[in-house]
Amino acid sequence: MVHDRMPSPAAKPSILSKRRRLIISGLLLFHLLAVALPPLAFQTTTVDGPSPLIDVLIRPFRGYGEFLHLNRGYAFFAPDPGPSHLFQAALTQPDQSISEQLYPDLKQQWPRLLYHRHFMLAEFLHASYWPPGPPDDMFETDRAAAELWQQRRARYEFIRQSLVDHLQHENGGRHVALRRIEHGLPSLSNYQAEPIELSDERLYRILLDQPVFSDQIAPVPVEDAEQVSTEVIPVPQTDSAAEESQ
């Protein structure tokens, strides 16, 4: 029963004049290029920047595509499905105890669509991440790259600060700290050898905020979360750890 006809010559002829058909054809071509070029630009962009050809071709369509939300790459679960990225907020309560909240959290955000919006926010924070820097000598060797670095880092910091400000606003101005967390995936062979819960704590990893150059690398993370160098803000503590410190 699935039979969409490629309209045959026998089908009802067009009722539009030739001039109108030409104009519409032009508009259709424009739209189709605006649909196809953004994912092509996405595919052809590498660490060296965008493809010079596609970058020129896409120019007339850029604004139109951006406004209509056509500027997408459509890379769902690609190139490989990877770990999830979450963020954890530590809220300092009036009695100075610290409570923590992980985002996203199915128990807190319902229905699933709302949960997914929070999940996407956490992924957005991770995707925006750029390490601290650049090293001073980069301004002498490649000033443009150094400025781009600064810009990306500033973008990440502003996004993170927006999330922090929101949580502070929601919690009566209390102190809030955030840290990014990666929830890894068990490999198939490991899982076959030892099936573990997908929420097993061994699969979670705190993502450190540290410079990428060796002379500036932060201390290696240790088991004790309190000593982990993460973002410039204090590391969230568990309730028990907070009690101990008091």
Next chain:
Amino acid sequence: MTRGTSGTTVAQNNSAAAGSYKESLSKWGDAWERFWFTPRRPHLLCVMRIATGVMLLYCHLVLAGSLLKFIGPNGWISNEMAQQLHDGAFGNRDWARSYLWRIDSPGLLYAHHGFTLFVTAAMAVGLLTRITVPLTLFLQLMYLHRLTGALFGLDQIVTYITMYLAVAPCGAKYSLDAIIRTRLGDRIETSRRLAWLFPDSTASVAANICTRLLQLHLCVIYLFGGLSKARGETWWNGLAVWYAVSNYEYQSINMTWLSRYPAIISALSNVTLFWEVFYCALVWPRVTRPVVLAIAVMVHGGIAMFLGMITFGSMMIVANAIFLSPDLLLRRDELEEDEEQAAEVQLADDEALVASEVELDRQLQNPDLSADERDKLKQKKQRIREAAERINRRYQALKQREAKYEARVKKLRQREAKIKDLVEKRRARKGKSSDSDS
């Protein structure tokens, strides 16, 4: 002499090549015309309008519960931050603008959201769709550009479907517009504005353009989705599906038992990869289309049920329905009407072709014709004969139908006569009984 002959042959070959190129170009032009400008019934689009409208309404309702958290001045991404992400503050300046960046008043935001809910509900029920569908699209874009950072595939697909529905008469069926149109009666015939505002369900070029655009957009989505996957390793070595089902944040039903069947995991990964890459080619031929669409239902159904994205999965299935024929939703009389129209057009074409036969025969008498030209003319004559046969068959079919109608009319007349006879007999009986009573 020899040189002269070969020169003529080369010139003939060049001329033949130019002719065939011109012919090919003309065929492409014809195909383009047929692809875009053949009118199509809007029934399928009307069903998609309901599904998309309901989904958008659901999205806005969910957002309503956390409105200020997402689009308030102090939302997760604040108004100022949302604006800076698009206005070039961090390098990238784009046209994804939204007036929602500038609304700080919670009251105004809730009023705006109430209006959005009303417009989206109107789209779903098909009220003033010529206005409410484009308006829904505009409002949706404003929300998308404000919700930067919290968006995913669902937002893309509902926006694209709404975008294409905005140019189609998608309120012609299953809508309040259709009811209003019926009630307006003759006024529709006299007012072009009313006829546009409350469209009928006849085939239109706009419905076809909407359908074709969404079909091609889906092909682009799957092609680049597939190509992106092909750049990875796990879609090739077959572990991708494992990494998808073992992702705790996506998981809605635990599918880790699949680890016991690595060959199935591998097959699912590879099928997904090849299906996405070749979707744009295999969805068009009638033979492969059912298979491609069946896989689409399985892949997106799987995402909906097992990967916690029931909204996204179900909308992708709805989008894939654009490849179904609107004939599936037509009533019998509408189908007959379409077939009749198609037959009429075919008949007119065939008659024009047959009329050119005399001229063709005259050309064939020309002794200077080359073998190639003669072959072409013969092929054309063959097509004329086929057209003549079709006309004959059409004529026979019409004759048969006429005979059927005549037989039916005869039967009806006989039945009418019988009824009249019965009525007269009854009257006569009544008359007799009343005479005897008196």
